[in-house]
Amino acid sequence: MNALRRHRALERIWASRPGWRGKLTTVNNNDIGLMFLSLAVTFFAVGGILAMLIRAQLATPRSAFMGPDVYNQVFTMHGTVMMFLFAIPLFEGLTVYLLPKMLGTRDLAFPRLSAFGFWCYAFGGSLLIVSLLAGIAPESGWFMYPPLSSTLGSPGINADFWLLGITFVEISAISASVEIVVTVLLYRAPGMSLDKLPIFAWYMLVVAVMILTGFPPLILGSLLLELERAFGMPFFQAAAGGDSILWQHLFWLFGHPEVYIIFLPAAGVVSTVLPVMARTTLLGYGWIVAGAITLGVMSFGIWVHHMYATGIPHMGLAFFSAASTLVAVPTGVQIFAWIGTLWKGRPEMHLPMLWILAFFATFVMGGLTGVMVAMVPFDWQSHDTYFVVAHLHYVLVGGFVFPMLAGLYYWLPHFTGRQRYFKLGKTAFWLIVLGFHGTFLLLHWAGLLGMRRRIDSIEPGSGWELINLLASVGGFVMAIGFALVLIDVGVNVAVTVRGRRNPWGAGTLEWAMPSPSPSYNLASLPKVHSRNPLQDDPDLPVRIARGEGYLGDPGSGLREILAVEIASGRPSCLVIFPTNSALPIVMAFVTGGIFVGMLIKIYWLVPLSVLGVAALAAWWAWSLGNRGDLGLQPVGHGLVLLRASEVARPPGWWGSLFLLLADGVFFGALLFGYVFLWTVAPNWPPPAWLEPGLSGPLLALGGAVLAFGGIRLADRAIRCNAGPWLGLLLSLAGLAALGSAAITVLARTTHDAHAYDATLWVVAGYVVFHAAVAGLMTVFLVLRAGAGYLSARRIGEARIVRLWIDYAVAAAVLGLGAAWLPEVLT
Amino acid sequence: MTDILRLSLPLTAWLAAFSAVYGLQGLVCSDRWAEAGLDLTAGRIALTTAWAAAVALQLVFLVVLHSPRFTSRSAFVHGVSRTLAVAALVATLWTLLPVVTTSACL
Secondary structure: OOOOHHHHHHHHOOOOOOOHHHHHHHOHHHHHHHHHHHHHHHHHHHHHHHHHHHHHHHOOOOOOOOOOOHHHHHHHHHHHHHHHHHHHHHHHHHHHHHHHHHHHOOOOOOOHHHHHHHHHHHHHHHHHHEEEOOOOOOOOOOOOOOOOOOOOOOOOOOHHHHHHHHHHHHHHHHHHHHHHHHHHOOOOOOOOHHHOOHHHHHHHHHHHHHHHHHHHHHHHHHHHHHHHHHOOOOOOOHHOOOHHHHHHHHHHHHHHHHHHHHHHHHHHHHHHHHHHHHHOOOOOHHHHHHHHHHHHHHHHHHHHHHHHHHHOOHHHHHHHHHHHHHHHHHHHHHHHHHHHHHHOOOOOOHHHHHHOOOHHHHHHHHHHHHHHHHHHHHHHOOOOEEHHHHHHHHHHOOOOOHHHHHHHHHHHHHHHOOOOOOOOHHHHHHHHHHHHHHHHHHHHHHHHHOOOHHHHHHOOOOOOOOHHHHHHHHHHHHHHHHHHHHHHHHHHOOOOOOOOOOOOOOOOHHHHHOOOOOOOOOOOOOOOOOOOOOHHHHHHHHHHHOOOEEOOOOOHOOOEEEEEOOOOOOOEEEEEEOOOOHHHHHHHHHHHHHHHHHHHHOOOOOHHHHHHHHHHHHHHOOOOOOOOOOEEEEOOOEEEEEEOOOOOOOHHHHHHHHHHHHHHHHHHHHHHHHHOOOOHHOOOOOOOOOOOOOOHHHHHHHHHHHHHHHHHHHHHHHOOOOOHHHHHHHHHHHHHHHHHHHHHHHHHHOOOOOHHHHHHHHHHHHHHHHHHHHHHHHHHHHHHHOOOOOOOOOOHHHHHHHHHHHHHHHHHHHHHHHHHHHHHHH | OOHHHHHHHHHHHHHHHHHHHHHHHHHHOHHHHHHHOOOOHHHHHHHHHHHHHHHHHHHHHHHHHHOOOOOHHHHHHHHHHHHHHHHHHHHHHOOOHHHHOOOOOO
């Protein structure tokens, strides 16, 4: 088969359906990545217009441009859109598009999950934009502190849009993170061991784990605040045993890692683009990997440095001040590695390089002001002033937007397949950089002069008038620059001439395919021997196109891909990916019913939507796997491998493991909240502790033993090719008992009596939910066993269900134990 | 998977210890501590013990990662995991130093 015929055959297998319907049903990473990127840029434009409205308002004293009510919505939505609807989805989109290509594979680990995540993002983001257009947008600031955001300070529907819309959007981030982690660990070109991973993949691995562990506290906080607003469960109301500081802890447990979640992908872009621009290889690869991991973990240890002004004792302040200074070290390691790379190379001043230099200057300045605000005495002086506003814009725009623009211009020839034509881009560069510093360098000064953030008007004679006028001029110059970038990209896409492959002479595998990339990315999967395969072997793209790698024969008509061992990169099994489907968009739509039902208070829609999601998930999962043992399959070069459905730990098991990591962090944050209220909140202890009685603990204990033992019995039966019915039945009975034990907690407490009771309701609800999910999965397994999908070799599905049952048991034992413990102790 | 654990465990342990000591400090300064009949001296001893235990745990990680029995077969993972273990030890020493240098509850 020649290269052209192979290309046509693979396109038939991997491409989306033609026309606009194809966009609704596609699960291909190229389509989903571009859809993410397009929508994120659209939201960036919305956030940018809101920023210009803010600058127009503050350009002159006592401006009548906007009233306070509108202004509050505008600045809240500016922050919200930029953080949640632009920054995170932008790098998700870039990663969805690029990561499989860089790793030398054909798609991400779970293509339908990619599509589901995108549609959750699109629907959730739209919900927020609708609120803005309707004039009922959130108005409590992007970090939504109660009591301002509770019904006391925000009685309308505005805050609900934020709490529900953002949680809906976060499903997309969690989905993408599970995808990224499993893809980096399992889906790589054969031979790509951990030391040969493209540096961008390391960064994204760290970022994805950070999202899985950083977002759950915010999801929990949003859930608790929404429950307080909707049902009067007083988690944040001091009079009833709550504490508004709990929100700040939950928010910043997410919010500080969030800064690094945004920065690290940009650092990954810099580490990828910089060596190519400098005509050399990256200096200190191992140090940079260590720096990224250290930065990722340490970023979780500094959440309280946003809360210095809340009256925390000196020792607590000192912990977080020390940690905040320490985090500068791994950042510095990366910056010095980049400088060293420049030093040993021969840098060429192409446009991506200009953006990287702008990043260096701006981010270092933002980092230094970050060290300043890490110092408690300085922070007390500058807290809630424009100094902090200027600092965070230096870090986020300098540390994220500028590197992303470097990436945009670096990969634009890959996206378009056209030659570079960047004259307009250089004009835009200077407008943006000068406009940015003209705005925010000056606003540091306004902050030091005492200008508070979020004020809708400045007074004549305050000394801030000229600064704000100049900052507004700078802001509009920057906006013109961004508009020029959009025009420039349009020109590049539309009118420039076809270019050659790999115009920069890069060494990573995304340049080993035609541009724009075909739907299958690589015609065959290459064997990799170094971090820069294209520099070692310039003919590699041709040999890939000829089908000389693995899986070069498209004869099966299936979407075939290889999974590898995590450490060594040796091929481990053959995976068949699902085809295009409307299931992801339908499921995202039905998921939206949960949030819309809560928002407009049609509560019957919520359980109905949950059931709909469960039914669709079962339908989704039913289409996977196979009814017979297929045995070893040829994958090329004489290698034969088992199908993923015939290994004990298929990719779905790994996906479940990392999803449960996020779930576990959510539960950990809930228990933290419980302990926090018990320790710190006023009006504790509650009037009465919950009495466990005898039935609840007995049900919990018996249920845990039955569920835990039953699934293992079933597992053993499947391995012996016997019927797993008894074990599965015992598991089901055990899960029912666990759920019943949790219901005894609900029956003995009143949800709105005290923060203690409200917390127990959430803990017990969590246990009931997980027992129900594990129970449904067990029923699904019964049906699958009956339909012949399980065998001694095809045990992977049972192992996935076992994982979920074990988690449900652990959550029940811990959660119900925590609920009953205070009464036992007293 | 074991290589991923080698890379992630020491710093995760630092984060857990750091959060736990911060939580312990909150408990020491709360009414619950006094209700249990304990004073600030006991609190300081508990905090210092927790810090020492966290440092000891990091030393154990360093030794284990250095030993031939537990080290990775990959030279890259071996090098990076040891670097991360040193970073975690330094982080434990530095970020929890306030347990012996500042007032606990002022």
